[in-house]
Amino acid sequence: MNDKLDFILALARERHFGRAAEACGVTQPTLSAGLKQLEKQTGVLLVNRGSRFQSFTPEGERMLEWARRIVGDTRAMHEEINSLRRGLSGRLRIAAIPTALAMVALLTTPYRVRHPNVQFTILSRTSIEILGLLENLEIDAGITYLDNEPLGRVNAIPLYHERYRLLTSAEAPLGNREQVTWAEVAQVPLCLLTPDMQNRRIIDRLLRAAGGESRPTLESDSMILLFSHVRTGRWASVMPAKLAETLGLTDTLRAIPIVEPEATQTVGLVVPSREPMMQITAALVEEAKRAAPTLDN
Amino acid sequence: MNDKLDFILALARERHFGRAAEACGVTQPTLSAGLKQLEKQTGVLLVNRGSRFQSFTPEGERMLEWARRIVGDTRAMHEEINSLRRGLSGRLRIAAIPTALAMVALLTTPYRVRHPNVQFTILSRTSIEILGLLENLEIDAGITYLDNEPLGRVNAIPLYHERYRLLTSAEAPLGNREQVTWAEVAQVPLCLLTPDMQNRRIIDRLLRAAGGESRPTLESDSMILLFSHVRTGRWASVMPAKLAETLGLTDTLRAIPIVEPEATQTVGLVVPSREPMMQITAALVEEAKRAAPTLDN
DNA sequence: ATGGAACGATAGAATTCATCTATCAATATG
DNA sequence: CATATTGATAGATGAATTCTATCGTTCCAT
Numbered sequence: 001m002n003d004k005l006d007f008i009l010a011l012a013r014e015r016h017f018g019r020a021a022e023a024c025g026v027t028q029p030t031l032s033a034g035l036k037q038l039e040k041q042t043g044v045l046l047v048n049r050g051s052r053f054q055s056f057t058p059e060g061e062r063m064l065e066w067a068r069r070i071v072g073d074t075r076a077m078h079e080e081i082n083s084l085r086r087g088l089s090g091r092l093r094i095a096a097i098p099t100a101l102a103m104v105a106l107l108t109t110p111y112r113v114r115h116p117n118v119q120f121t122i123l124s125r126t127s128i129e130i131l132g133l134l135e136n137l138e139i140d141a142g143i144t145y146l147d148n149e150p151l152g153r154v155n156a157i158p159l160y161h162e163r164y165r166l167l168t169s170a171e172a173p174l175g176n177r178e179q180v181t182w183a184e185v186a187q188v189p190l191c192l193l194t195p196d197m198q199n200r201r202i203i204d205r206l207l208r209a210a211g212g213e214s215r216p217t218l219e220s221d222s223m224i225l226l227f228s229h230v231r232t233g234r235w236a237s238v239m240p241a242k243l244a245e246t247l248g249l250t251d252t253l254r255a256i257p258i259v260e261p262e263a264t265q266t267v268g269l270v271v272p273s274r275e276p277m278m279q280i281t282a283a284l285v286e287e288a289k290r291a292a293p294t295l296d297n
Numbered sequence: 298m299n300d301k302l303d304f305i306l307a308l309a310r311e312r313h314f315g316r317a318a319e320a321c322g323v324t325q326p327t328l329s330a331g332l333k334q335l336e337k338q339t340g341v342l343l344v345n346r347g348s349r350f351q352s353f354t355p356e357g358e359r360m361l362e363w364a365r366r367i368v369g370d371t372r373a374m375h376e377e378i379n380s381l382r383r384g385l386s387g388r389l390r391i392a393a394i395p396t397a398l399a400m401v402a403l404l405t406t407p408y409r410v411r412h413p414n415v416q417f418t419i420l421s422r423t424s425i426e427i428l429g430l431l432e433n434l435e436i437d438a439g440i441t442y443l444d445n446e447p448l449g450r451v452n453a454i455p456l457y458h459e460r461y462r463l464l465t466s467a468e469a470p471l472g473n474r475e476q477v478t479w480a481e482v483a484q485v486p487l488c489l490l491t492p493d494m495q496n497r498r499i500i501d502r503l504l505r506a507a508g509g510e511s512r513p514t515l516e517s518d519s520m521i522l523l524f525s526h527v528r529t530g531r532w533a534s535v536m537p538a539k540l541a542e543t544l545g546l547t548d549t550l551r552a553i554p555i556v557e558p559e560a561t562q563t564v565g566l567v568v569p570s571r572e573p574m575m576q577i578t579a580a581l582v583e584e585a586k587r588a589a590p591t592l593d594n
Numbered sequence: 595a596t597g598g599a600a601c602g603a604t605a606g607a608a609t610t611c612a613t614c615t616a617t618c619a620a621t622a623t624g
Numbered sequence: 625c626a627t628a629t630t631g632a633t634a635g636a637t638g639a640a641t642t643c644t645a646t647c648g649t650t651c652c653a654t
């Protein structure tokens with residue numbers, strides 16, 4: 001009867017019977033029947049439905065909470081038993097904000113040395129999406145901003161402080177400066193992430209605080225796209241220092257510190273706060289604690 | 298697949314396939330098949346068996362840990378969903394040490410006023426057994442000594458301090474005293490609990506510390522039996538003050554404080570330390586916290 | 595209004611899965 | 625050495641799950 005809990009988790013994710021069924025690898029009538037069975041067993045309506053999925057009832061919400069925990073524990077159990085047999089193995093699912101993607105390798109590389117049988121899935125997501133995925137057990141860990149959004153029921157391990165650089169060609173206006181102010185940056189046409197990204201919202205906030213306005217010439221949800229534009233020498237962008245370094249600077253491409261204020265954002269690892277942790281996740285937390293001191297130059 | 302976890306819990310309790318099967322309400326082959334299925338699924342041997350149950354493998358022990366948690370959470374989930382519908386209901390299973398049995402009513406009575414639909418099962422057990430039952434989810438809460446045994450993964454709520462009285466007829470030797478010493482008590486023939494009870498071991502320890510020896514004339518595992526003997530006026534016993542009061546004193550039956558030292562033992566409620574608690578258990582904890590200040594005169 | 599698409603519920607058939615009874619082999623016990 | 629106990633195995637039965645196919649609503653665009 002406990003495997004039906006997968007159904008209600010999937011339904012919470014998809015908010016759609018058909019898609020939830022597909023996600024569970026069953027047909028839609030099967031999922032419908034499973035939910036109906038849960039409802040019959042508890043004697044309570046779990047889902048408000050009228051020709052389509054509407055919402056969970058309060059009882060459904062509570063069951064959802066428990067289901068997350070129980071399903072998570074069940075997975076953790078199997079994972080741990082497996083580990084006892086042949087060391088840490090399985091697939092570690094991570095989601096990171098785009099600006100942090102470049103540094104994920106600094107965690108995964110030493111991780112892989114220690115635990116060669118673990119496979120990785122790494123997704124690029126917004127900070128909000130990351131928290132949702134964590135909540136729904138669709139990922140094991142996230143890398144995101146720790147300061148702004150309320151994080152929910154997760155453990156956070158700070159990794160480094162994001163510092164901002166104006167990324168621009170040496171020939172462009174401001175291109176020869178040792179540092180620039182946010183007020184000056186506000187005057188430059190920029191390539192920035194789309195507004196659903198927290199990085200963009202942070203930069204917008206800093207620009208506004210400096211009396212400027214954010215009117216980016218170009219928006220994208222891909223850092224690679226932004227960077228490739230800047231690299232032509234005809235565009236400019238604001239990027240975290242670490243990312244700019246990773247992507248590579250040239251003589252003509254400069255990353256100029258932005259001051260007044262010298263803003264920083266804490267970026268860190270977030271994992272579900274469950275006791276005990278899945279070993280595969282615990283090992284990542286270990287790696288993060290090991291790496292953190294060396295990251296923050 | 299998750300309902301098979303019941304099997305391994307039962308097997309841990311009974312250490313016997315047949316009895317475990319009976320406890321689960323299935324036949325022995327069913328339980329055997331269920332375990333074999335778990336082993337096939339995880340690919341690990343869980344139980345060492347050679348013509349009979351021997352032990353769990355390390356992997357089995359780990360799965361046992363998880364199974365306790367998962368099964369407990371599953372129960373808690375159903376219980377909570379039920380509560381949302383028609384208030385707190387279900388059966389609250391408590392085990393208490395014999396000397397604390399009399400005061401259980403001080404918790405259950407106000408509990409019942411607040412939650413009339415909850416039924417009770419109350420068992421008399423030794424302190425050791427109580428911890429085992431808690432561990433195996435066979436009871437929801439225990440009432441036992443908090444000071445001595447290591448408690449394990451439980452939350453403890455102190456209720457009161459047990460103080461000791463010599464229970465004896467007024468005509469007997471020492472019967473006219475306002476207080477007696479442990480050394481004096483050691484000289485009297487006593488009715489005491491059997492040595493598997495912690496209360497007995499505590500008293501033995503106190504008697505020995507006073508230079509005496511414990512040679513009780515009569516042993517029993519039932520407080521009622523002890524008390525009924527004392528009541529005849531021809532026997533004496535050492536009992537917690539609270540218990541003596543509850544059972545009722547008469548002109549000829551006196552409860553004399555024992556000093557040098559004036560020993561006390563903390564008695565309290567213990568519940569599984571799981572987050573969140575089952576509501577039915579949480580309500581008992583509330584009751585305990587409410588009652589505790591008024592209990593310790 | 596009306597036709598069509600999307601969504602979830604329902605019915606009935608096929609099949610898988612769990613459980614039972616009966617029995618066996620191995621081991622412990624006297 | 626005889627017997628009882630314990631857990632594994634085999635085959636039959638029955639229950640439960642899942643599937644395919646279809647239906648009734650609702651929503652939306654024409």
